[in-house]
Amino acid sequence: MVHLRGAIILCAALSAAWSLPASAGWKLVSGNQVARVDSLSITPQSDWNQGGRPGEQGRVWTQDGVGLNAIEFFSAVPQGAPLYKERDKKNNPMPKFDSKLLLPELADFFERSFRAQNQVSDFTILESTPTDIGGRKGLAVRYRYTLPNDELTRLGEARMAVVEGKLYVTNFYAPQLHYFDAGLPEARAIMERTRF
Amino acid sequence: MMRRLFVAAVLLAAGPAIAKDAAFDRPTYAGAYEPQGVDERGLWMQFDEHERGFRDSPLVVRDEALTRYVKGVLCKAVGEDRCDATRVYVVQDKNFNASMAPNGLMIVHTGLLARVYSEAELATILGHEFAHFELRHSLNGFKKRRGGTDILAWLSLSGAAFGQSTAAAQMAVVTGVFSFNRDQEREADFLSASYIRASSYPLRASIVWKRLMEEEDALREERKQRKVRRATPGATDTHPTDMQRFAYFSELEAQPSALDGDDGAAAYRDATARVLPTLFDSLVKSNEFAGVDYVIQTRGSTLGWDGLLLYARGELYRLRGNPRDLMTARQLYEEAIATGTAPAEAWRGAGLTAIRGGDSAAGRSALTEYLTRMPTASDAAAMKILLEN
Numbered sequence A: 001m002v003h004l005r006g007a008i009i010l011c012a013a014l015s016a017a018w019s020l021p022a023s024a025g026w027k028l029v030s031g032n033q034v035a036r037v038d039s040l041s042i043t044p045q046s047d048w049n050q051g052g053r054p055g056e057q058g059r060v061w062t063q064d065g066v067g068l069n070a071i072e073f074f075s076a077v078p079q080g081a082p083l084y085k086e087r088d089k090k091n092n093p094m095p096k097f098d099s100k101l102l103l104p105e106l107a108d109f110f111e112r113s114f115r116a117q118n119q120v121s122d123f124t125i126l127e128s129t130p131t132d133i134g135g136r137k138g139l140a141v142r143y144r145y146t147l148p149n150d151e152l153t154r155l156g157e158a159r160m161a162v163v164e165g166k167l168y169v170t171n172f173y174a175p176q177l178h179y180f181d182a183g184l185p186e187a188r189a190i191m192e193r194t195r196f
Numbered sequence B: 001m002m003r004r005l006f007v008a009a010v011l012l013a014a015g016p017a018i019a020k021d022a023a024f025d026r027p028t029y030a031g032a033y034e035p036q037g038v039d040e041r042g043l044w045m046q047f048d049e050h051e052r053g054f055r056d057s058p059l060v061v062r063d064e065a066l067t068r069y070v071k072g073v074l075c076k077a078v079g080e081d082r083c084d085a086t087r088v089y090v091v092q093d094k095n096f097n098a099s100m101a102p103n104g105l106m107i108v109h110t111g112l113l114a115r116v117y118s119e120a121e122l123a124t125i126l127g128h129e130f131a132h133f134e135l136r137h138s139l140n141g142f143k144k145r146r147g148g149t150d151i152l153a154w155l156s157l158s159g160a161a162f163g164q165s166t167a168a169a170q171m172a173v174v175t176g177v178f179s180f181n182r183d184q185e186r187e188a189d190f191l192s193a194s195y196i197r198a199s200s201y202p203l204r205a206s207i208v209w210k211r212l213m214e215e216e217d218a219l220r221e222e223r224k225q226r227k228v229r230r231a232t233p234g235a236t237d238t239h240p241t242d243m244q245r246f247a248y249f250s251e252l253e254a255q256p257s258a259l260d261g262d263d264g265a266a267a268y269r270d271a272t273a274r275v276l277p278t279l280f281d282s283l284v285k286s287n288e289f290a291g292v293d294y295v296i297q298t299r300g301s302t303l304g305w306d307g308l309l310l311y312a313r314g315e316l317y318r319l320r321g322n323p324r325d326l327m328t329a330r331q332l333y334e335e336a337i338a339t340g341t342a343p344a345e346a347w348r349g350a351g352l353t354a355i356r357g358g359d360s361a362a363g364r365s366a367l368t369e370y371l372t373r374m375p376t377a378s379d380a381a382a383m384k385i386l387l388e389n
Helices: A002-018 A105-118 A179-193 B002-013 B037-054 B064-078 B119-134 B137-162 B167-198 B206-222 B242-253 B265-273 B276-284 B289-303 B307-320 B323-339 B345-356 B360-373 B380-388
Strands: A027-029 A035-037 A040-042 A048-050 A058-062 A070-077 A122-133 A136-146 A154-163 A166-175 B087-091 B098-100 B105-109
Touching: A040 A070, A105 A122, A105 A136, A105 A154, A105 A166, A122 A154, A122 B380, A154 A179, A166 A179, B037 B105, B037 B137, B064 B087, B064 B119, B064 B167, B064 B265, B098 B119, B105 B119, B119 B137, B119 B167, B119 B206, B119 B265, B137 B167, B167 B242, B206 B242, B206 B289, B265 B276, B265 B289, B276 B289, B276 B307, B289 B307, B307 B323, B307 B345, B323 B345, B345 B360, B360 B380
Parallel strands: B087 B105
Antiparallel strands: A027 A048, A035 A040, A048 A058, A058 A070, A070 A166, A122 A136, A136 A154, A154 A166, B098 B105
């Protein structure tokens, strides 16, 4: 009987530990120090909070909460994997990355992933231009979107590249009102200083 | 037995909370109508405030001609005297929906405009929304919910005081609120049918619900999900099932002269042809391939294919991106180009799919044409890099 009770307590403890959401904890990322995010080395200018994983290969950072400013890092998304995590595969399946995509098509893939992740109907790519990411040829995408039942115009800027068949993305987004312009210089600096 | 008596006593005690509505002197659509009674005044005040913010929302499609056209269909459906009380906003949303606030704010989704193919079909949906406004459904629904929550509070309190479980009674109150909502929806459907019968349009409602079921079936089949049971609504469904709506509209359409009149299909095609990208863009870029392909094909077979619609279908296939999809997409872009009404982006799609399919020369030529036609395209610089390599 004692053994049985012990086993039940152990099972309960294990299941409680197992069910902890990945995004439960926030960790301080100090400014002007090199931070390792999966296979990326990132050097922010100021302090950030590192949150959960928006994708299997992703991490999110924010300063004032992800509704106000956030930067996502996805490193080495393999062929056939989604950018964002499959949270409801039956009803809201995520687009899968195809390493054969041509450079301009990375913007299409990013747009569809972002739309599915955020259930967005209003999303416009303002500009997608070639850029250099850590010495590799990549794409910079500036976009505008609105969340459902929300009256704020939001902006984003993402940079993406395919390296040895795997996708790397850094993505900064914030409301147009104050936060995007306020955060963009540092976001750009982070993107430019990111090393694989 | 004791428990039933106890529940009945509590419900009786809470009776005044769901007292009958007071009579209203004037209809909601009357000119310069002012809301009557404390509840209606409060509700209108809330929605007036909401509308002040909403009208500037980036989700509102800023296309005066389209908005005027939709409002015109509403006016033909319900009559000029009624429709003047409404403000119509077309909103970027891929879902099939429209809604009506108690103060006359009407929202029409782009996803609805993409899924109806005549003015008569659109009119039945707009008529349904207007019926909610005329019948004060928001106000009555609000009172019903408030009455329901009052009863729930009393039930919980009394149950605790007397040590009796009131779960069954609470469930009855909750399901009663949903059932009330379904009754309102059915009532709005029937009033909408009456508007249409009094208008110059034929009644074309059942086909809309039939297509919605077919679209949902196509999508669920693609996702390997079970078919939906539509014979009867669930206890917490807010609307009658699509099958029920199809059935009662079919009966109404079988009445003498119900189908008489011009359905305005040609006018609808002409009015919406220009804005197909606005209506289809968010559908094409969603992850609902089979459902969206059903919608595009239905529009094509009902109203005819043009360059913009063929291009939209090409994009749908290219974005899914299986090797065979890329071949289908390339054919669709080429068909779009052959119509003479394709957007410049059709050359973009044709070029990308040609290069992906191993035909670089044709791909480069199509991309060059894309940049010639649209030198300021948002991805012009990225395309130039692709052409240089």
